[in-house]
Structure formats: structure tokens, C-alpha cells
Amino acid sequence: MSPPAEHQPPPPATAPLKVGPDCWMVGHRNPHSLLQCNTYLRIFDQGAPLHVCADPGSQIDFPVLQENIRRLIGDLSEVHAFTLNHQDPDVVGNSPSFCEANPQIQTVVSEDVWRLVQHLSFRPGKVRFANAERKPRIEWGGGRNWRLVPTPFCHFRGAMAFYDPELRTLFSGDLFGGLNQLGRVHLFAEESDWVGVAQFHQIYMPTREALRYAVRQIRALKPAVEVIAPQHGHVISGDRVPEFLDRMYDLLVGVDLLATGLDTTYLKSYAQVMSQLVTWTADIMGRSEVLTRLANPAIDDDFESLVHIQGNDVRLEREGYSALVKAFDRLSRGEPSEFANEMRSLILSMCAERGLPIPPVGVGVEEPGGMGSSTLSPR
Numbered sequence: 355m356s357p358p359a360e361h362q363p364p365p366p367a368t369a370p371l372k373v374g375p376d377c378w379m380v381g382h383r384n385p386h387s388l389l390q391c392n393t394y395l396r397i398f399d400q401g402a403p404l405h406v407c408a409d410p411g412s413q414i415d416f417p418v419l420q421e422n423i424r425r426l427i428g429d430l431s432e433v434h435a436f437t438l439n440h441q442d443p444d445v446v447g448n449s450p451s452f453c454e455a456n457p458q459i460q461t462v463v464s465e466d467v468w469r470l471v472q473h474l475s476f477r478p479g480k481v482r483f484a485n486a487e488r489k490p491r492i493e494w495g496g497g498r499n500w501r502l503v504p505t506p507f508c509h510f511r512g513a514m515a516f517y518d519p520e521l522r523t524l525f526s527g528d529l530f531g532g533l534n535q536l537g538r539v540h541l542f543a544e545e546s547d548w549v550g551v552a553q554f555h556q557i558y559m560p561t562r563e564a565l566r567y568a569v570r571q572i573r574a575l576k577p578a579v580e581v582i583a584p585q586h587g588h589v590i591s592g593d594r595v596p597e598f599l600d601r602m603y604d605l606l607v608g609v610d611l612l613a614t615g616l617d618t619t620y621l622k623s624y625a626q627v628m629s630q631l632v633t634w635t636a637d638i639m640g641r642s643e644v645l646t647r648l649a650n651p652a653i654d655d656d657f658e659s660l661v662h663i664q665g666n667d668v669r670l671e672r673e674g675y676s677a678l679v680k681a682f683d684r685l686s687r688g689e690p691s692e693f694a695n696e697m698r699s700l701i702l703s704m705c706a707e708r709g710l711p712i713p714p715v716g717v718g719v720e721e722p723g724g725m726g727s728s729t730l731s732p733r
């Protein structure tokens with residue numbers, strides 16, 4: 355598998371993207387979305403043809419997904435099986451359509467996930483439980499199999515990743531997923547995509563201990579993993595696999611970030627980020643406008659308790675992680691999404707440079723239909 359070029363030309367948003375031989379990403383690369391949902395189609399063409407989808411994906415993306423599958427294998431009814439990492443709507447949303455297209459379709463899912471997802475009332479032809487303790491592999495027939503890789507609490511207790519040893523590709527679900535930057539729809543992860551991965555995990559993963567357990571499982575796989583194909587963002591390949599595994603092992607996420615010790619540990623660095631954010635925004639809208647927004651008493655977010663504003667000076671005093679979210683919200687209100695997205699990228703890169711937990715700024719909420727610009731209020 356050839357390593358990705360550092361600067362890949364943007365692919366068409368609605369075409370299948372090649373992950374490797376006989377493996378495609380068939381989801382929609384919506385350039386207006388911060389959260390790209392990846393569905394993978396694995397084509398086994400030795401022996402009896404077999405087509406397996408990893409995570410059917412979001413209903414919002416269904417028209418594109420259906421067309422991409424049609425282009426590759428003729429029809430949705432030709433999908434013989436799908437796996438589910440966990441039960442979130444962006445993962446399982448198209449399951450009913452898959453079952454309708456092929457009533458004989460199989461699904462492979464952990465019992466913990468199925469207990470919940472069955473309430474969507476779709477009924478595959480066969481449900482095969484992925485239980486690594488009972489049996490570590492799922493056999494597709496004809497000597498073809500995927501290894502089960504439980505990744506508990508990443509981010510659901512029963513989350514199950516699937517490893518294709520022939521392609522050395524791990525379908526990892528939300529684990530290693532990332533928020534992208536608006537307009538960046540390339541397939542393979544580049545260095546600058548790490549911040550989106552870190553931000554996604556800091557929002558959605560519960561604790562570093564869960565990540566560490568999962569990373570240990572992945573490192574132990576034989577043959578060694580060469581490609582990580584997550585359900586969001588970019589596919590990780592080549593040297594980035596061990597690099598991103600190492601970074602993931604050390605990433606503080608979720609409840610780790612609630613620890614009050616972080617406030618003082620990182621306060622100085624967050625203060626630098628706040629100061630640079632103010633300078634950057636002042637260059638665009640003028641310092642008096644920035645100060646007016648940051649001191650606006652009509653906004654009820656307790657921002658004033660975290661900073662000291664005097665004259666032209668904005669000084670961070672506590673809780674930098676939270677203060678940056680509030681500052682971002684105040685400064686981006688009413689501004690075009692391009693401006694907010696640029697500000698988000700700036701904050702992400704400044705935090706990443708300093709090794710800071712990345713605050714959940716600019717977490718887009720898709721407009722109905724998922725095709726419009728993101729709105730940028732995290733609340």
C-alpha cells in the first residue's frame with residue numbers, strides 16, 4: 355500500500371475513495387461538515403464474492419453512500435454483511451436500508467451493542483455476535499476472516515473494532531476518528547490532522563485508561579497493523595500508525611480533563627493562547643471590538659470570573675480549557691463560519707504546539723440535511 359502524499363489533492367466529495375486493494379471508503383466527504391462519517395466497503399473477490407461494510411453510517415449520507423456502493427458492486431442488495439462498532443446514529447443509521455435491500459444480510463455486532471441497537475427495529479437475516487472471549491475471529495467463509503478487537507469504553511462499553519489481517523487494516527470505529535477542518539476532505543491523515551483527532555477524543559472518549567487498553571490491543575495484533583480506518587475523519591497509514599498510537603497512549607481525555615490540577619498545570623500556557631487569540635482577533639476586528647465582546651455583561655457564561663480585563667489587557671486567571679471555549683463563543687458569535695473555522699484552527703494549533711488538552715471549540719452542529727454550513731456554538 356503506497357503511503358499517502360503529504361499534500362493530497364482534494365478528492366471529489368461524493369466518489370468512493372480507495373483505502374487499499376479491495377477496500378473503499380464509500381461515505382460522503384461533506385466539505386461543510388466538521389464530522390465526516392466513514393463507511394468502508396471490503397470486497398472479497400477470491401472465491402464466492404463477498405461484500406462487507408464496516409459501519410453503515412449516517413442516514414444523512416445515505417444517497418451518496420448508496421451511489422458509491424452501486425458504482426463499486428452494482429447494488430446495495432449485493433452487500434452481504436455489515437459490522438457495527440457501536441450503536442450511535444452516525445454508525446448504525448443506514449442499517450435498516452441495508453436490511454431492506456438484502457433481507458439475507460448478516461450483521462456482526464457485540465451483544466452489548468445489539469441489546470440497544472435492536473430497538474431501531476431493523477432485522478438482519480442473521481445476527482452474529484462478536485464476542486472475542488468465546489471466539490476471537492469472525493469467519494466469512496472460504497478461509498476469510500476478521501479478528502475481533504474489543505475496545506471497551508472507546509467510547510461505548512461494547513465497542514468492537516475489526517481487524518482485516520489480509521489488508522492489515524483495522525476498522526476502529528470512533529477510536530482514532532477525528533474532527534476535520536472545514537473543506538479538508540482528503541482521505542489519508544496528515545500531520546496537521548492530529549489536532550482534530552485529539553479534539554474528538556477529548557470530547558467523546560471517557561478516560562485515557564480506556565485508550566491505553568485499546569492501544570495495547572492494537573499494538574499486539576499480528577501481523578502488525580498498517581492502516582487504521584476510523585469511522586470519522588482520516589485514514590491513518592504508514593509511519594503515522596505507530597506515531598498516532600504513541601500519542602493516543604498519552605492523550606488526556608474526558609474525565610481526565612475534569613481534574614482541577616490541570617488548571618494550574620496548564621494555566622500559563624493557556625494564558626499565552628488566550629493572549630494570542632486576542633491579538634489575532636484584534637488584528638481583524640479591532641481591539642476595542644474584541645474587548646467589548648469579551649466584557650459583554652449581557653452574556654451569561656461566567657467568563658468574567660475566569661479572566662481579568664483591564665484597559666487593553668485580557669489576562670487569563672483560571673480554567674484555561676473552559677475559558678477558551680467561552681472566548682471562542684463570544685468572539686465568533688454572528689461571524690461567518692469561515693472566520694470561526696479559522697479561529698478554531700488557530701486555537702487547535704496553538705494548544706497542540708504547547709501540548710495542551712484541546713478545548714471543544716467550534717464543534718459544528720450540522721444543519722438539517724447536513725449540507726449547509728456548520729453552526730459554531732458548542733452549547
Ligand SMILES: [Fe+2]
Binds near residue numbers: 440
Ligand atoms: Fe460514537
Ligand SMILES: [Fe+2]
Binds near residue numbers: 442444445527528586
Ligand atoms: Fe461516530
